[in-house]
Amino acid sequence: MKYEHLLKNHRLKVTPQRLAIIELMQQRGHISIDDLYDTIKNKFSSISLATLYKNIHMMMDVSLIREVKIPGQKTKYEIEKESHAHVVCKSCGELKDLPFDPGVLIQKSIEMSDYKADEVSVVVSGICPECRKK
Template sequence: MQRYMTLLKEHNIKITPQRLAIVKLMDEQGHISVRDIFERIKENFPSLSLATVYKNINAMIESDFIKELKIVGLDNKYELIKEKHSHLVCQECGDIEDIFIDTTSLTKSVSKESGFKVADTTVQFFGTCKKCAA
């Protein structure tokens, strides 16, 4: 838990037991929806509401500590901000994996083709994960 406390402190986020639980879960799961967070931690916080989870999530987004991940057809997921990466989305089980690939050449060909000035790139690959393919 100490690691999570340090992380929150570094981002000037007020430490509460709920926030610690959210951050720990997010770190373990990688990408998680608000509803899943709520389902997983509500036993430990009987007075917790879905609205409170949203409030905590929004506060952590504003502090640039976590970010929202929008994936077509799935609930929005949230993840801790880490090195820039793309995502592999399994269409069978909905699992999301990080993949650290260089998107520079992709960005270059897009700019060359369209004259569009690319400021940011996020790539999502849809398909079947190793577990589902087995």
Template sequence: MHEHHDHEHTHDEIKEAVERLKSSGVRITPQRHAVLEYLIEAEIHPTADDIYKALEGKFPNMSVATVYNNLRVFKDIGLVKELTYGDASSRFDYNTTKHYHVICESCGKIVDFHYPSLDEVEALAETVTGFQVSHHRMEIYGVCPDCKVKH
């Protein structure tokens, strides 16, 4: 099971994210706030479409393009990561701690997997190769419990 955010924690994360946007000189529009809030609360890593569908009721004049533009802004300042694996449509991940992704090969769902000691991999890689390591990525693939049941 993955742990569910308690509401207090989510509220703090939203506040923090808004502060980071402000300090980057980004205007906080109600739409931006809503997109951010949705991303932080979403357990799944939503596509721009998911976000649009979730928010169009609240913002009838919002377009998918608006959502994309907001996501690009968040991505540029490093609040959000764009995940381009799995299927054609990018998913977006609110970027707090280092974590890895376990990806369902059947439905494309992505689940977070935290494993802190993997940071040592970077240190080891530097020591062994002399590279200055900037980052690494690891993806784990399989079939999620829901799809396992269906097969």
């Protein structure tokens, strides 16, 4: 993946810090702000948490990345991609993408509530196969 093109396509200035953020998100899939900060701080010792949040929010504003809110856990971030749900292990905390189009839920919620729904987030929790083996 060409991270420079990704930033430019979202009309963001290409900076070493932003490239590192996007690269790390691509590698990890989902990452908390704390893990992101700890890793980025090793490469850019002068970066502040406030600067990291500013970059995260800027990337969210242009739909380059999105928040994944998980009940009982800190928010994680991921690069925006096709619609999907998430599955999270209540034991080890593993978070994975689940191929599913939540758009069906949006349409059903519009029909049932008459709300003008435009976004849905689905997080299914349970115990992953590895934790069930233990």
